[in-house]
């Protein structure tokens with residue numbers, strides 16, 4: 001068992017009969033979905049919402065019943081990966097480009113469980129380039145606005161020769177902050193910028209972090225409080 005699998009499988013233990021579950025995106029979330037799929041095959045009855053088209057396809061493959069947001073008020077639990085986790089359990093997410101749906105699902109879940117291999121645990125956020133989702137319309141202006149405001153490099157994410165397009169039809173800009181001194185303040189600033197849809201800073205959203213190690217053991221970190 002590798003570190004990602006250990007974290008994903010351990011988090012799946014929180015999923016109980018009758019729950020409404022948010023399914024994350026990425027190579028660590030893959031293992032949680034795989035394990036939940038096995039549990040469904042053994043009789044667990046849940047309904048789930050996926051944070052990306054890729055995870056939805058995986059859920060269908062594992063016969064996990066899907067629901068639409070309008071069918072329920074809130075989710076009981078969401079399980080998702082992260083690119084960085086700091087000591088206060090603030091996160092950078094969005095390496096896989098699914099940050100907007102991931103944040104929506106996490107914010108509307110009673111418990112948000114983050115699963116991460118130990119390499120994702122960092123003293124400060126920002127070494128991983130921060131993904132920012134922007135609207136395609138006049139995206140050059142949004143990019144310039146970001147560049148004027150912060151003296152760090154911003155790169156429009158590409159997929160080969162084409163601009164990367166999210167499941168929501170938007171673009172992603174990756175920002176090389178290096179070290180983010182105040183994630184909460186930066187998160188607020190991005191939200192106030194026209195053209196920015198959302199960003200990969202998840203501050204005060206994680207309830208629990210399951211850290212997986214290469215030898216297969218896991219460690220649980222609980223947030224002092226979350227502001228969801």
Ligand SMILES: O=C(CO)[C@H](O)[C@H](O)COP(=O)(O)O
Pocket residue numbers: 024025026027028029080081082083092093094095096097098099102
């Ligand atoms: O935020 C994400 C996708 O948008 C992923 O959860 C994050 O990038 C971690 O991915 P992985 O588990 O593959 O390392």
